Amino acid sequence: xxxxxxxxxxxxxxxxxxxxxxxxxxxxxxxxxxxxxxxxxxxxxxxxxxxxxxxxxxxxxxxxxxxxxxxxxxxxxxxxxxxxxxxxxxxxxxxxxxxxxxxxxxxxxxxxxxxxxxxxxxxxxxxxxxxxxxxxxxxxxxxxxxxxxxxxxxxxxxxxxxxxxxxxxxxxxxxxxxxxxxxxxxxxxxxxxxxxxxxxxxxxxxxxxxxxxxxxxxxxxxxxxxxxxxxxxxxxxxxxxxxxxxxxxxxxxxxxxxxxxxxxxxxxxxxxxxxxxxxxxxxxxxxxxxxxxxxxxxxxxxxxxxxxxxxxxxxxxxxxxxxxxxxxxxxxxxxxxxxxxxxxxxxxxxxxxxxxxxxxxxxxxxxxxxxxxxxxxxxxxxxxxxxxxxxxxxxxxxxxxxxxxxxxxxxxxxxxxxxxxxxxxxxxxxxxxx
Ligand code: FAD
Numbered sequence: 088x089x090x091x092x093x094x095x096x097x098x099x100x101x102x103x104x105x106x107x108x109x110x111x112x113x114x115x116x117x118x119x120x121x122x123x124x125x126x127x128x129x130x131x132x133x134x135x136x137x138x139x140x141x142x143x144x145x146x147x148x149x150x151x152x153x154x155x156x157x158x159x160x161x162x163x164x165x166x167x168x169x170x171x172x173x174x175x176x177x178x179x180x181x182x183x184x185x186x187x188x189x190x191x192x193x194x195x196x197x198x199x200x201x202x203x204x205x206x207x208x209x210x211x212x213x214x215x216x217x218x219x220x221x222x223x224x225x226x227x228x229x230x231x232x233x234x235x236x237x238x239x240x241x242x243x244x245x246x247x248x249x250x251x252x253x254x255x256x257x258x259x260x261x262x263x264x265x266x267x268x269x270x271x272x273x274x275x276x277x278x279x280x281x282x283x284x285x286x287x288x289x290x291x292x293x294x295x296x297x298x299x300x301x302x303x304x305x306x307x308x309x310x311x312x313x314x315x316x317x318x319x320x321x322x323x324x325x326x327x328x329x330x331x332x333x334x335x336x337x338x339x340x341x342x343x344x345x346x347x348x349x350x351x352x353x354x355x356x357x358x359x360x361x362x363x364x365x366x367x368x369x370x371x372x373x374x375x376x377x378x379x380x381x382x383x384x385x386x387x388x389x390x391x392x393x394x395x396x397x398x399x400x401x402x403x404x405x406x407x408x409x410x411x412x413x414x415x416x417x418x419x420x421x422x423x424x425x426x427x428x429x430x431x432x433x434x435x436x437x438x439x440x441x442x443x444x445x446x447x448x449x450x451x452x453x454x455x456x457x458x459x460x461x462x463x464x465x466x467x468x469x470x471x472x473x474x475x476x477x478x479x480x481x482x483x484x485x486x487x488x489x490x491x492x493x494x495x496x497x498x499x500x501x502x503x504x505x506x507x508x509x510x511x512x513x514x515x516x517x518x519x520x521x
Contacts, residue, residue, distance in 0.1 A: 092355055093511070096362045098296060101411035106362050109409055110510045114369075117402045122504045123246065124395045125163050126384045130367060130497055133240040134452055138445035140266070144233030151253040151318060152448035157242040165387030165512070166493075175426075229437075229467055245457075245501065250309070251334065255448035263446055265301060267439055294418050294428055297367075298435065304364030305359045307345075307456060308509040309451075314341040315512040336512075338519050358513065364462075365506040369406055370413040371465035372503060375474050375491070376403045380498060415469040429470065437465060454505070461502020464495040 092103050121127060134154060288296050317337035345354035372379070380403055384395040419429045440459050446452040468474045491499075 092358050096359055096366065098293065098300065099363060099366050099411070101366070101381055103359070105361055105411060106365065107510065107514065110365070110507055111514055114402070115507045117398065117405060118500070118504050118507050121395070121398045121402055122501060123167075124384075124398065125386045125388065125391055126395050126493075127497055127500055128246050129157065129162060129166055129242050130245055130457060130501070131240050131242050131494060132453060132456055134449055135239045136444040139441050140445055141262075147253070147259075147448040149254050149448075151251075152241060152255060152450050154449045154453050155247050157244055161244065162242050163386040163388060165385045165392075171324075187409060206468065229433075229463065236254050244454060248453060249316065250312045250450070250454040250505065252313040252318045252337075253448050254318070255446075256453050259447040260451075263442060264306065267442060268299075270438075272403055277458050292428075294432060296337055298416065298432060300360045300363045300440070301367060301462060303357055304360040304362075304506070305462065308359040308364070308458075308506050309454070310344050311341070311361070311509040311512050312505070314338075314344065315515065334517060338516060341516050361509055361513075365503075365510060366411075366413040367415075367469070368462065368465045368499070368503045368506060369409060370415065372403070372470040372499065373407045373409070373412055375468045376407055378474070378491065379403060379496070382491070410412045419470060432470075433466075436466060457498050458502045458505055460495065461498035461500075464491065464499040465502070467495075468499075 095102055096106070288299060291299070315336050316334055319333040319335060319337070343349050345358055347354050380400055384392055384399065386392055386395075419425045419432075432492055440456075440463060443452060443456045443459055446455050
């Protein structure tokens with residue numbers, strides 16, 4: 088039975104059983120409770136960007152595709168750029184200043200206002216210059232376009248917009264998948280159906296196989312979520328009325344997609360690609376662990392932020408204890424040719440991030456963008472070279488040259504959370520089949 092998926096995961100040194108056990112018992116429960124924290128729940132995204140490749144399809148108007156964005160008041164203050172520690176200090180200072188003591192007066196006297204202004208301007212400029220250079224330097228290493236921080240970007244509370252069945256299908260969805268596989272996946276064959284046949288994969292070099300596997304793994308994960316959170320009610324999806332909705336696991340839909348009798352024997356291979364992608368992202372998190380341990384998970388709520396830091400440390404120690412991590416060192420090793428291939432790899436991946444703006448269903452676009460950004464962050468950690476020293480826990484490791492934006496960290500953990508949930512859901516389907 089295809090649901091007793093077993094054996095080695097291609098291009099990795101561990102088995103499906105090992106991953107199932109490690110994920111379901113250890114990673115999944117911790118990751119799910121971590122992702123409920125405010126720091127990870129709120130994600131800023133621009134869902135209004137124009138599709139750069141073709142005239143937009145008609146937008147999906149079904150209520151299942153709708154994304155509920157945050158009201159300004161819902162967003163934690165710390166995420167809106169308020170540093171509550173600084174503000175508290177400022178309030179304290181202001182309160183203290185009316186009866187200012189000698190020490191404060193002395194500091195005032197020592198300051199030449201003009202020189203002080205000049206000094207701060209010069210250091211501000213130097214800092215800005217450094218930041219610009221740093222941003223340029225980082226963008227050269229990125230696998231994604233930069234996070235959406237522009238005018239149309241809005242915060243979304245992910246817990247209020249779960250990834251699940253939306254009804255998005257047909258030519259629009261197929262066009263997205265086809266253009267991802269055909270135009271951006273190193274296309275070894277002329278036709279789509281030829282391309283997705285696993286037997287063809289052996290003709291590809293390791294790096295190109297990896298590229299295909301991660302995309303196929305992502306596709307598998309998205310489709311598992313729609314099967315395990317399926318809408319059974321027969322109500323009209325165009326209506327805003329969501330009463331009496333009936334959501335649950337749809338075993339028949341799962342079988343239709345992954346049972347070899349339906350899918351020309353590719354289904355089990357697609358499931359294995361999900362495990363492959365999971366191992367790749369798990370390795371990225373393990374590799375960046377020294378950075379992630381020291382990062383600040385600041386939302387302005389001290390109690391919750393403290394809990395988030397403890398939960399992160401706990402999860403990272405579990406992730407690092409995994410014995411059979413994906414080995415990225417065998418990729419892109421071999422002079423000029425390898426560098427060229429790496430650049431191609433990056434360009435193809437960046438293209439996929441742009442294709443996400445063409446997805447016709449808002450909810451699918453939200454989760455597609457988030458997961459692609461998470462995957463891009465994982466690729467940056469694995470292949471930019473900037474995180475290579477992360478395996479040694481030296482304090483100097485956490486310096487400005489290893490920067491991850493908050494949105495990258497949020498996307499990385501949420502993307503891993505989606506894969507971890509999919510692997511957990513496969514176990515649920517296995518039990519339903521039994
Ligand atoms: P599709 O999944 O559209 O696949 C097209 C073809 O690709 C298949 O016929 C098969 O030959 C091949 N294929 C299928 N799976 C794989 C794989 N894992 N690896 C390689 N090849 C494969 N729908 C929702 O209900 N909820 C969502 O949140 C959602 N998010 C989406 C996000 C994105 C970015 C996209 C592009 C689509 C999303 N969809 C979502 C739509 C969903 O993925 C399917 O496209 C839709 O359900 C139609 O399915 P299908 O059976 O026609 O085959």
